[in-house]
Amino acid sequence: MSDDTDPTNPEERRPEGVDSDSVRADRLDRFPTRGPRNSLWSWPDAKSPLAVVRNYVVIVLARVCPSLRLKNWLLRRIGVTVGTGVSWGLESTPDVFWPERITVGDDAIVGYDATLLCHEFLRDEYRLGDVIVEEGAMIGAGAVVLPGVTIGAGARVAANSLVAEDVPPNATVAGVPAEVVSRTDPDE
Numbered sequence: 001m002s003d004d005t006d007p008t009n010p011e012e013r014r015p016e017g018v019d020s021d022s023v024r025a026d027r028l029d030r031f032p033t034r035g036p037r038n039s040l041w042s043w044p045d046a047k048s049p050l051a052v053v054r055n056y057v058v059i060v061l062a063r064v065c066p067s068l069r070l071k072n073w074l075l076r077r078i079g080v081t082v083g084t085g086v087s088w089g090l091e092s093t094p095d096v097f098w099p100e101r102i103t104v105g106d107d108a109i110v111g112y113d114a115t116l117l118c119h120e121f122l123r124d125e126y127r128l129g130d131v132i133v134e135e136g137a138m139i140g141a142g143a144v145v146l147p148g149v150t151i152g153a154g155a156r157v158a159a160n161s162l163v164a165e166d167v168p169p170n171a172t173v174a175g176v177p178a179e180v181v182s183r184t185d186p187d188e
Helices: 039-046 049-064 070-079
Strands: 027-032 103-105 119-121 125-128 131-133 173-174 179-183
Touching: 039 119, 039 125, 049 070
Parallel strands: 103 131
Antiparallel strands: 027 125, 119 125, 173 179
């Protein structure tokens, strides 16, 4: 950012080459909450506790299940859109509150202990956003993907990264927050 950049203008805070369509915050649904406590206290008003318990039980089973077919079948039962040939590593965790907001494309890989979140509970509001992992993308072990993020086709997320913005197709991102470290030509 240059010295004459206005930090209050979101257009000027964006990294070069990032247009407004790829900004995650623009795609999040916001729900204000009332009361003296943070928004996490209002989760039973946002989602049926019985649905969350069901999701939790299914996700715990899927996390430890060694069979990829069974794991995909279980996650589809709670609303995750799972393409053909998807591989979920052991202990990987889709969102327990809103798993139906997750789409994982054909032949994608979600690594060991990776987490895909579709919600953010904040002080005075909670936010929801879809997580889309496109065809052939790979998410490394321990990575966390925040709501409203799309991981492009053939993209790679390094282990232990925090993905707070969209990942372009065929790019590799790493770090906290994750940034593009390389790109590959899909025709090579």
